[in-house]
Amino acid sequence: MIKTFDNFPLKEKNSFRMDVSCARYIEYDKADDLKEIDFNTLPQPVLCIGGGSNLLFTADFPGTVLHSKIKFVKYVDVGLDEIPIAVGAGVTFDELVKETCGHGLWGLENLSLIPGDVGGAAVQNIGAYGVEIKDVVSGVVCYDIQEKKKVTFKKDECAYAYRSSRFKEAPDKGRYIITSVLFRLSRKARPQCGYQGLCDALGGIEPTSPQQIREEVIKMRQAKLPDPAVIGSAGSFFKNPVLTMDQFLHVAGVAEKEHGEHFPVPHYDAGLGMLKVPAAWLIEQCGLKGKRIGQAAVYEKQALVIVNDSGSASPEDILNAMEVVTNSVREKFSVSLTPEVEIIQ
Numbered sequence: 001m002i003k004t005f006d007n008f009p010l011k012e013k014n015s016f017r018m019d020v021s022c023a024r025y026i027e028y029d030k031a032d033d034l035k036e037i038d039f040n041t042l043p044q045p046v047l048c049i050g051g052g053s054n055l056l057f058t059a060d061f062p063g064t065v066l067h068s069k070i071k072f073v074k075y076v077d078v079g080l081d082e083i084p085i086a087v088g089a090g091v092t093f094d095e096l097v098k099e100t101c102g103h104g105l106w107g108l109e110n111l112s113l114i115p116g117d118v119g120g121a122a123v124q125n126i127g128a129y130g131v132e133i134k135d136v137v138s139g140v141v142c143y144d145i146q147e148k149k150k151v152t153f154k155k156d157e158c159a160y161a162y163r164s165s166r167f168k169e170a171p172d173k174g175r176y177i178i179t180s181v182l183f184r185l186s187r188k189a190r191p192q193c194g195y196q197g198l199c200d201a202l203g204g205i206e207p208t209s210p211q212q213i214r215e216e217v218i219k220m221r222q223a224k225l226p227d228p229a230v231i232g233s234a235g236s237f238f239k240n241p242v243l244t245m246d247q248f249l250h251v252a253g254v255a256e257k258e259h260g261e262h263f264p265v266p267h268y269d270a271g272l273g274m275l276k277v278p279a280a281w282l283i284e285q286c287g288l289k290g291k292r293i294g295q296a297a298v299y300e301k302q303a304l305v306i307v308n309d310s311g312s313a314s315p316e317d318i319l320n321a322m323e324v325v326t327n328s329v330r331e332k333f334s335v336s337l338t339p340e341v342e343i344i345q
């Protein structure tokens with residue numbers, strides 16, 4: 001069924017709680033509903049949102065916001081070690097993780113408590129604690145607006161990369177609407193405990209159920225990240241930058257000048273001689289952790305998150321906070337941060 005609303009308020013539909021509206025808002029609960037929509041006559045542009053947990057509206061949206069309420073979880077070949085699952089794009093991602101962990105299926109547990117819906121998770125290749133959704137996705141089913149038909153992409157055709165996919169980048173951005181996602185989970189134990197913080201939290205003990213990992217991940221997230229139901233935010237605001245060795249040595253030099261020799265810069269190998277440095281560390285070194293910037297702030301427990309903690313921040317307040325952070329990091333470390341959050345102009 002399709003439901004259509006004009007001049008629709010979006011404050012409850014985006015986790016930053018920006019008080020903006022859209023010209024038209026459409027909800028649908030079946031993939032076939034999309035065939036009935038004449039995309040040429042809709043107010044433009046058209047934007048699909050899931051939980052609205054990774055975007056920043058910068059003004060009233062002149063176009064159409066589409067929201068999937070396709071909710072099903074279908075276990076295909078129960079009984080095998082590998083369990084294929086088809087999941088509607090409108091299923092709340094953490095409801096899925098809770099359910100699959102409850103069934104003892106391995107694969108999604110490290111991604112516990114990430115806000116948003118399954119469709120949005122597959123667009124942006126969500127990741128946490130050493131796992132990305134692409135690691136367990138086997139395919140993505142879409143509606144092609146241009147050809148007006150269903151199309152299925154295998155995982156290898158989705159151009160997955162760090163917080164990115166073909167659905168997020170030109171030329172395909174906006175062309176495909178994800179209607180369901182195919183996962184391959186495992187009955188066999190497949191614990192992913194390489195991420196240092198998770199390994200420490202588990203006390204070096206190999207977990208025997210996905211539920212054990214889920215519980216530790218939930219504890220870690222609750223300790224560091226704001227609860228979107230309480231404090232407006234969109235999780236990590238910036239991507240972790242990938243630096244060349246020269247850029248990294250420059251960062252290390254700045255840190256050494258300020259703190260002396262024994263002040264290592266945290267980093268991870270990003271392949272091809274590149275190193276990934278936590279943006280949160282760079283931001284914290286600029287003295288911005290917990291800093292109030294107008295009606296917004298850099299979150300006091302995790303410097304990668306910009307929060308609308310006052311509840312009354314405007315898009316300008318968030319953009320201003322973004323600029324203060326990017327300018328400070330550029331001036332101090334000569335590193336350019338890019339937003340992880342999708343900024344809707």
Ligand code: EPU
Pocket residue numbers: 127128129130197224225234235236237238239240266278279280281282284289301302303304340
């Ligand atoms: N750190 C600081 N200051 C801080 C926070 C972190 O210096 O305030 C440094 C520490 O050295 C820490 C390191 O940054 O060891 C990494 O911190 P954390 O484990 O919190 O991870 P992150 O790199 O800051 C990424 C994801 C998160 C995900 C965590 C855990 C991105 C953009 N963010 O953050 O994803 O939950 O890893 O895996 O890659 C999100 O995408 O919205 C998100 C929350």
